[in-house]
Amino acid sequence: MLLVLLLYILLNSTGLISGNYCSLKVNGLFFICPIGFLQRAAINCSFTTSLIVGILISVVLIMLFGRLFCGWICPIGILMRLLGRTKKVKENIILLMSFTSLSVLLIISWLLRYPVFCLVCPVGIISRLIIWSVSGTINISSVVIGIFMFIIVMVFNVTIIGWCAGVCPLGALQIILSYFKVLRIRVKENCIKCKLCSRVCPLGLRIYEGKNVANMACMTCLKCVFSCPVKALKLRLSFSH
Amino acid sequence: MISRRDFFKIIMGALLMPIIGRLLFTFPRKRVVRPPGAIKEDDFLRACIRCGMCIEACSRDGTGTLEPCGILDGIPLMGTPKVNPLKAPCEARYGRCEGVLPCVKACPTSALKWIEPDRIKLGSVEWNPKRCIAVLHGDCLVCAEVCPVPGAITIRRGLPVFHSNKCIGCGRCVNACPAHPKALKLTPKGERRST
Numbered sequence: 001m002l003l004v005l006l007l008y009i010l011l012n013s014t015g016l017i018s019g020n021y022c023s024l025k026v027n028g029l030f031f032i033c034p035i036g037f038l039q040r041a042a043i044n045c046s047f048t049t050s051l052i053v054g055i056l057i058s059v060v061l062i063m064l065f066g067r068l069f070c071g072w073i074c075p076i077g078i079l080m081r082l083l084g085r086t087k088k089v090k091e092n093i094i095l096l097m098s099f100t101s102l103s104v105l106l107i108i109s110w111l112l113r114y115p116v117f118c119l120v121c122p123v124g125i126i127s128r129l130i131i132w133s134v135s136g137t138i139n140i141s142s143v144v145i146g147i148f149m150f151i152i153v154m155v156f157n158v159t160i161i162g163w164c165a166g167v168c169p170l171g172a173l174q175i176i177l178s179y180f181k182v183l184r185i186r187v188k189e190n191c192i193k194c195k196l197c198s199r200v201c202p203l204g205l206r207i208y209e210g211k212n213v214a215n216m217a218c219m220t221c222l223k224c225v226f227s228c229p230v231k232a233l234k235l236r237l238s239f240s241h
Numbered sequence: 242m243i244s245r246r247d248f249f250k251i252i253m254g255a256l257l258m259p260i261i262g263r264l265l266f267t268f269p270r271k272r273v274v275r276p277p278g279a280i281k282e283d284d285f286l287r288a289c290i291r292c293g294m295c296i297e298a299c300s301r302d303g304t305g306t307l308e309p310c311g312i313l314d315g316i317p318l319m320g321t322p323k324v325n326p327l328k329a330p331c332e333a334r335y336g337r338c339e340g341v342l343p344c345v346k347a348c349p350t351s352a353l354k355w356i357e358p359d360r361i362k363l364g365s366v367e368w369n370p371k372r373c374i375a376v377l378h379g380d381c382l383v384c385a386e387v388c389p390v391p392g393a394i395t396i397r398r399g400l401p402v403f404h405s406n407k408c409i410g411c412g413r414c415v416n417a418c419p420a421h422p423k424a425l426k427l428t429p430k431g432e433r434r435s436t
Contacts, residue, residue, distance in 0.1 A: 018301070022292030023349040030349045036290035040350055043287050048351055093247050100255040118290045119319060120261050128293050128320075141311025145319065152261075160253055167254040 021127040030054045042110040066178035071219035075126045080202045086162040088204025091213040094165045098172030105169045122149040191232040197224035270315025273323040277333040278345045278356040288352035291320030298347035304329040326412025326427045334361045335389035354435045362433040363410030372424040384414035
């Protein structure tokens with residue numbers, strides 16, 4: 001995340017890119033948050049045509065590389081990695097949860113005609129806080145809201161279900177889209193089934209079984225790869241499930 | 242495969258964000274001065290995804306007048322842009338942003354739409370004579386000096402007279418007012434939104 005932030009500052013000072021996680025402008029081309037785009041489409045029942053190219057590029061990137069955003073760029077995802085002390089659930093529930101949260105969000109934002117999630121999205125709020133504190137335009141109320149949302153997410157994490165395990169609609173969309181992804185964690189034959197990978201995984205995925213469902217929800221945080229005692233896990237590029 | 246406890250978890254998780262959003266939406270809200278080219282208020286709240294691109298563009302290429310709304314402006318407005326003339330005036334007309342409008346160009350969801358410079362009207366100015374130095378001591382016409390619009394502030398017997406039909410709501414007079422609690426206030430009254 002620090003690396004990403006440094007890269008951002010470097011590119012921003014040259015004037016090539018501007019914006020934050022919600023929408024990024026690279027040389028005149030907008031890359032908008034897919035959830036914001038979907039909510040806007042659900043509210044107005046129409047698309048903003050100037051955004052389609054950026055959305056298509058980001059969707060293709062997600063389909064190829066999966067949840068790299070969640071594991072390496074998103075501030076909440078980084079905190080999940082560092083904490084690692086969340087309620088863990090089964091993979092089927094993660095998948096079902098992501099479908100439910102996405103559909104409920106879209107239906108409710110269509111009924112209310114209001115982008116509900118953007119108001120409370122902790123990813124957007126906290127990333128905006130970070131980027132504004134870098135650029136020096138920060139005010140007290142956004143800090144208060146950021147801390148409030150952070151506390152809500154952390155309480156939620158410890159008591160009911162992990163935030164990144166499908167509750168966050170942004171992660172849910174990425175879980176669903178990464179069905180065909182290329183960047184997968186492979187289990188070799190010398191696995192001794194010690195289940196250490198499952199214990200260090202921030203989502204509690206059963207990586208040692210090598211199923212597709214676990215790979216779909218994987219954030220590619222590589223904690224399991226580094227913790228494996230017999231080096232049986234490898235990050236590979238492969239199309240097959 | 243899925244126990245009752247897991248089902249409860251799924252429902253709780255899926256409903257959390259919409260319920261918080263619905264609760265926040267019912268809170269009271271204030272009318273604030275929007276940046277130039279904003280569409281009508283209800284449509285604006287629907288279209289704006291609170292990404293803060295306009296605020297960033299304003300502080301980089303513009304005057305730095307835009308800031309995000311806070312809790313005190315009403316929770317549904319949180320994160321949307323507003324013009325704060327105490328920081329800087331909006332120079333969308335008669336200034337550095339005329340015909341450029343960096344905030345409008347930065348908006349990805351067209352909540353801010355392009356508007357011709359002569360149609361820009363962000364609101365109007367309210368005058369509080371009890372605080373005005375021209376009333377209390379005399380010899381202060383800073384507001385009339387900085388006003389770029391011909392005929393928006395006229396002088397009659399040493400006092401400024403504000404014509405809200407000609408005012409474009411740029412906030413230069415509010416920014417320049419030397420009275421300590423400012424004698425002038427920028428309100429969205431009479432604003433002209435783009436369609």
